[in-house]
Amino acid sequence: xxxxxxxxxxxxxxxxxxxxxxxxxxxxxxxxxxxxxxxxxxxxxxxxxxxxxxxxxxxxxxxxxxxxxxxxxxxxxxxxxxxxxxxxxxxxxxxxxxxxxxxxxxxxxxxxxxxxxxxxxxxxxxxxxxxxxxxxxxxxxxxxxxxxxxxxxxxxxxxxxxxxxxxxxxxxxxxxxxxxxxxxxxxxxxxxxxxxxxxxxxxxxxxxxxxxxxxxxxxxxxxxxxxxxxxxxxxxxxxxxxxxxxxxxxxxxxxxxxxxxxxxxxxxxxxxxxxxxxxxxxxxxxxxxxxxxxxxxxxxxxxxxxxxxxxxxxxxxxxxxxxxxxxxxxxxxxxxxxxxxxxxxxxxxxxxxxxxxxxxxxxxxxxxxxxxxxxxxxxxxxxxxxxxxxxxxxxxxxxxxxxxxxxxxxxxxxxxxxxxxxxxxxxxxxxxxxxxxxxxxxxxxxxxxxxxxxxxxxxxxxxxxxxxxxxxxxxxxxxxxxxxxxxxxxxxxxxxxxxxxxxxxxxxxxxxxxxxxxxxxxxxxxxxxxxxxxxxxxxxxxxxxxxxxxxxxxxxxxxxxxxxxxxxxxxxxxxxxxxxxxxxxxxxxxxxxxxxxxxxxxxxxxxxxxxxxxxxxxxxxxxxxxxxxxxxxxxxxxxxxxxxxxxxxxxxxxxxxxxxxxxxxxxxxxxxxxxxxxxxxxxxxxxxxxxxxxxxxxxxxxxxxxxxxxxxxxxxxxxxxxxxxxxxxxxxxxxxxxxxxxxxxxxxxxxxxxxx
Amino acid sequence: xxxxxxxxxxxxxxxxxxxxxxxxxxxxxxxxxxxxxxxxxxxxxxxxxxxxxxxxxxxxxxxxxxxxxxxxxxxxxxxxxxxxxxxxxxxxxxxxxx
Numbered sequence: 001x002x003x004x005x006x007x008x009x010x011x012x013x014x015x016x017x018x019x020x021x022x023x024x025x026x027x028x029x030x031x032x033x034x035x036x037x038x039x040x041x042x043x044x045x046x047x048x049x050x051x052x053x054x055x056x057x058x059x060x061x062x063x064x065x066x067x068x069x070x071x072x073x074x075x076x077x078x079x080x081x082x083x084x085x086x087x088x089x090x091x092x093x094x095x096x097x098x099x100x101x102x103x104x105x106x107x108x109x110x111x112x113x114x115x116x117x118x119x120x121x122x123x124x125x126x127x128x129x130x131x132x133x134x135x136x137x138x139x140x141x142x143x144x145x146x147x148x149x150x151x152x153x154x155x156x157x158x159x160x161x162x163x164x165x166x167x168x169x170x171x172x173x174x175x176x177x178x179x180x181x182x183x184x185x186x187x188x189x190x191x192x193x194x195x196x197x198x199x200x201x202x203x204x205x206x207x208x209x210x211x212x213x214x215x216x217x218x219x220x221x222x223x224x225x226x227x228x229x230x231x232x233x234x235x236x237x238x239x240x241x242x243x244x245x246x247x248x249x250x251x252x253x254x255x256x257x258x259x260x261x262x263x264x265x266x267x268x269x270x271x272x273x274x275x276x277x278x279x280x281x282x283x284x285x286x287x288x289x290x291x292x293x294x295x296x297x298x299x300x301x302x303x304x305x306x307x308x309x310x311x312x313x314x315x316x317x318x319x320x321x322x323x324x325x326x327x328x329x330x331x332x333x334x335x336x337x338x339x340x341x342x343x344x345x346x347x348x349x350x351x352x353x354x355x356x357x358x359x360x361x362x363x364x365x366x367x368x369x370x371x372x373x374x375x376x377x378x379x380x381x382x383x384x385x386x387x388x389x390x391x392x393x394x395x396x397x398x399x400x401x402x403x404x405x406x407x408x409x410x411x412x413x414x415x416x417x418x419x420x421x422x423x424x425x426x427x428x429x430x431x432x433x434x435x436x437x438x439x440x441x442x443x444x445x446x447x448x449x450x451x452x453x454x455x456x457x458x459x460x461x462x463x464x465x466x467x468x469x470x471x472x473x474x475x476x477x478x479x480x481x482x483x484x485x486x487x488x489x490x491x492x493x494x495x496x497x498x499x500x501x502x503x504x505x506x507x508x509x510x511x512x513x514x515x516x517x518x519x520x521x522x523x524x525x526x527x528x529x530x531x532x533x534x535x536x537x538x539x540x541x542x543x544x545x546x547x548x549x550x551x552x553x554x555x556x557x558x559x560x561x562x563x564x565x566x567x568x569x570x571x572x573x574x575x576x577x578x579x580x581x582x583x584x585x586x587x588x589x590x591x592x593x594x595x596x597x598x599x600x601x602x603x604x605x606x607x608x609x610x611x612x613x614x615x616x617x618x619x620x621x622x623x624x625x626x627x628x629x630x631x632x633x634x635x636x637x638x639x640x641x642x643x644x645x646x647x648x649x650x651x652x653x654x655x656x657x658x659x660x661x662x663x664x665x666x667x668x669x670x671x672x673x674x675x676x677x678x679x680x681x682x683x684x685x686x687x688x689x690x691x692x693x694x695x696x697x698x699x700x701x702x703x704x705x706x707x708x709x710x711x712x713x714x715x716x717x718x719x720x721x722x723x724x725x726x727x728x729x730x731x732x733x734x735x736x737x738x739x740x741x742x743x744x745x746x747x748x749x750x751x752x753x754x755x756x
Numbered sequence: 757x758x759x760x761x762x763x764x765x766x767x768x769x770x771x772x773x774x775x776x777x778x779x780x781x782x783x784x785x786x787x788x789x790x791x792x793x794x795x796x797x798x799x800x801x802x803x804x805x806x807x808x809x810x811x812x813x814x815x816x817x818x819x820x821x822x823x824x825x826x827x828x829x830x831x832x833x834x835x836x837x838x839x840x841x842x843x844x845x846x847x848x849x850x851x852x853x854x
Contacts, residue, residue: 170776176808180843191845198812201790201820206779210812213845 012111014317015058019107024386026051026100031389033093040088048096049078053231055103061178064110067103073125074099076132086131095131097390098124159217159226162240165209169236176211182229187219320416323376327564330366330373331661334565337366338658338682367659374562378413381460381469384422385410388430388458395434402442402453403434409460414467415562421539422469422559425532429471429555430456432529437475437553448550450474462561466541466583469557478547480504487513505545509533538666539563540581540676542641542693566689568660570681571637571651573618574627578651579660579679579689584639586646588654593632603699606636606648613638613648616699618690621674628652639692647696658682662689674698759785759794765827766794770837772802774810782810786817796821801832806840815846 029044056071078096080086102121109116161183165176183189191213198210217226223243230239341363344355389405396403414422433456439445442452457472480501487493487507499507507513511530536543541559560566560583568579595607596615604615615636619627628634628650636648660679665672676691757778759766766789771778789796796817814830821828830837 170807170809175776177806177840177843184843191843193845195815195846198816198819201783201786201813201816204783204813204816206783206813207776207809209808211808211844 012062015062016107016111017317018058019055022051022054023100023104023107024383027390028382028386030093030097030100031386033088034090034097034389034393037088037090037093042082045078045082049075049082050231052078052103053228055107057178057232059107059110062110064106066115067106067110070099070102070106070121070125073128073132074103077128080132092131095124095127097393099128156218156220158244159215159219159223160240160242160244161213161215161217161226162238163215163230164212164238165233166236166238167205167208167210169209169233170207172233172236174233174236176209176213179229179233180213180215183215183217183226186221186225186229187217189218190216192216318376323373326373327377330370331564333366334370334659334661335680335682337362339684340682342682370565370659374415374564377416377562377564379416379419380411380413381419381422381467382410384419384426385458385460387423388426391427391430392434392456395431399434399438400441401434401438403438404453404455406455406457407459408457412460412462412467414460414559415564417563418467418539418559418561421535425535425543425557426458426469426471428529428532429557430458433471433473433475433553433555437473437477439476448476463558466558466560469559471555471557472552474552477549477551477553478505478508478545480549483507502546505547508545509543537676537691537693538671540566540662540691544644563664564662566660566662566677566679568658568679568689569637570655570658570687571635571649572653572655573622573651574624576622576624577655577681577685577687578618579658579687580637580639580649580692581689582657584641584692586638586640588635588637590633590635591631596631602702604631606631608638608648611646613646614696614699615648615650616695617650618695619650620702621695621698641693641696645696647692647699649690649692649695660687660689757781757785759789761794764793764795765797766792767797767799769799770803772804774803774806774837776807776809779807779809779813783813786813786820790817790820790824793824793826795827796829798828798830799832800830800837801834803834803837806837808844811840811844811846 026048029048032044033040033048052071052075056068056075059067059071077086077099081088081092086092102116102124105116105121163176163179165174169176180189180191192215194212194214195210197212198204204210219226223241226241230237230241233239337359341359344352344359347355385407388407392403392405438454438456439448439450445452445454455474457470459470459472461468461470484493484499484504484507487504487510488495490510490512492507492510492513493499509529509532513530533543536557536559539559540563541557543555543557545553545555547553560581566579567582569582569585571578571580589608591606591608597605597607597612599605604617605612606615607613613636615631617629618624619629631650635651635653637651637654638646638648640646658681660681662677663679665675665677668678672688674691674694675688676694677689679687679689681687757768757771759768761767768782768785768789770782774782786796798814818828
């Protein structure tokens with residue numbers, strides 16, 4: 001590798017990733033401060049300080065001067081706060097939150113290679129300056145290194161610092177040069193290096209630390225300031241800092257300045273090299289070179305012999321692309337294993353039995369690998385939740401409402417792919433709760449006997465192999481009369497339609513629906529909740545709403561824990577095979593004829609333990625020939641859909657459980673009604689994964705239209721089949737490499753009339 | 757970076773960024789020169805940034821050369837390199853000649 005090939009960008013990328021994590025941590029802790037400014041946890045302040053300090057340190061390494069300048073002032077203020085020199089008030093915390101925003105913007109600007117106009121944050125910078133340094137206009141970057149020495153309250157002190165790096169110090173991205181330069185900024189520094197541990201070039205390991213140092217620092221700064229220099233290397237070194245009398249400063253002969261102009265103090269004969277000052281020649285001199293270290297004991301590395309045991313590294317940073325590749329390969333492994341397993345059935349019985357045992361073990365190990373790999377990508381939802389307190393605070397201020405956010409379950413883990421998709425719908429739900437859910441003013445709440453402080457609760461939990469994100473508010477609930485009249489006005493429902501309370505509540509997810517009297521810039525133009533539902537649905541999730549008038553509203557968002565694999569039940573309908581997610585299946589049964597009923601709108605229901613469950617006929621929805629149409633001869637798979645409701649999916653038979661690798665339709669083709677994704681079965685065939693909520697909606701639409709338009713044709717079935725669904729089912733019989741769907745991407749629904 | 761050999765002397769033009777990430781490459785060059793018994797001439801005019809890892813290697817290469825009676829010299833050292841030597845306290849081990 002030549003140095004020209006060396007690309008700093010990869011390290012910058014790591015820095016920005018770390019910044020993102022650090023900012024989340026700072027945001028969370030600032031939210032804690034905001035929540036309880038009177039009773040601040042010192043560790044929160046220390047942690048926020050460390051965040052800003054780390055951001056500043058990295059920014060300095062990459063010469064992001066604007067970022068360094070701002071971070072320095074911000075850090076200085078935090079330092080004064082944690083030392084108790086500045087009292088923490090709501091105003092100060094608010095300033096810190098704003099400073100954190102600016103820090104975020106500056107990091108983003110550094111990442112984009114641009115600078116932020118100074119006037120965009122000069123006011124905040126001046127406020128920080130005033131608090132941190134007692135001045136309104138500082139030059140932070142220039143002042144950075146002298147701040148500590150300019151405090152007249154502090155006397156001149158001499159620090160004696162022994163710094164012995166452990167061999168792995170450099171491997172942990174620590175650089176002694178930077179430490180030295182930071183110390184130089186604190187005062188007069190004398191550096192004495194010890195090269196005793198440096199081995200012969202043949203034995204040297206390029207990234208191990210061999211040098212050690214003794215520093216003498218004469219400075220007015222505090223011991224804390226000196227310790228901070230080594231804050232991030234304490235685990236990778238032996239460090240001793242002592243304070244000597246200032247009078248001792250005069251007897252140091254072996255200073256850098258002396259050594260630069262004088263021959264080194266040495267007892268060995270000098271071997272000088274041909275050098276000239278004009279050429280800025282620097283030649284190493286033999287006598288100053290220490291003797292090689294004594295040979296290491298057999299089997300013992302020289303550096304290791306001189307150093308204490310390396311600290312245990314409990315985590316490493318791995319590029320996400322690598323993890324994704326691993327996940328994909330495990331997915332392929334799962335498919336291959338399923339394919340091999342299927343081949344066993346074709347073997348002679350004695351061989352099949354032998355192979356079956358092997359495949360059982362293979363299957364178990366494959367699943368373990370898959371679960372372990374997926375666990376690598378699992379992240380707590382905390383990273384998403386961390387943005388919400390700020391959002392609530394700002395929205396509440398904007399809307400003139402008093403709102404407190406309660407959160408729980410932020411450590412609940414979910415796949416990173418889900419995390420990435422979670423943020424937008426969650427923000428929209430929170431906005432909706434604050435804008436529409438909570439009463440207009442605190443006075444309005446008092447009038448109805450509620451405390452003026454409204455509560456919005458955000459929680460996450462694992463339930464039935466899925467993650468549930470729940471947003472609850474104690475606001476006014478959904479005004480059903482208004483929702484219904486609005487739905488009629490917009491033509492979403494007919495005026496004479498009778499809907500249950502739940503169905504009315506569900507109308508808020510209808511496209512273009514809004515009951516807001518005026519458009520606000522908080523919840524937008526009422527197109528949000530349908531988009532939220534669609535986005536969640538695209539993730540294989542569902543969202544439901546429960547509301548009690550005057551009491552509040554509860555949104556429940558249910559998402560799969562991962563978007564990579566799925567435990568599914570393979571079912572057959574005609575010659576087609578489909579996958580139903582195991583987590584949604586409640587039971588399967590073959591109903592007796594007496595349990596089957598037909599409603600006036602043509603909908604089929606099955607009576608199950610006193611309850612009627614709507615039947616979804618897959619063969620009708622997808623126009624599948626040769627399927628079993630008589631429910632009493634077929635099987636009904638009862639699944640749970642949004643809102644805890646149940647529907648029965650009519651299938652010919654259950655073929656067995658199988659873990660399948662999810663192949664996105666959105667990425668490879670287009671969204672298809674009733675289908676959430678595709679997969680490849682063990683025999684190489686493509687199978688479609690059913691979206692049970694989508695199927696229910698399709699079936700309802702069929703019945704709804706049938707009911708409204710053609711009641712006299714009671715014997716006529718209406719098949720609702722999207723163009724994409726039809727095409728996909730036609731191609732599902734071909735192998736993966738042949739999946740090439742030469743169809744229009746139109747998604748409008750076609751109504752196909754079919755005689756039963 | 758690579759070794760340019762002329763007679764008994766191997767010359768290395770140091771990279772502008774002597775980060776820890778080029779340390780292994782630098783070490784390999786010096787080990788090769790050591791194995792072949794070359795005198796070492798380090799052209800350091802282009803160095804813009806240095807790291808402790810690389811300075812250790814340069815120092816060790818110098819020790820190895822001098823211990824085996826070979827010549828080691830750094831020519832045209834950039835301010836960045838000289839400053840780095842100074843900061844680490846290694847400049848006391850350097851003689852300047854005019």
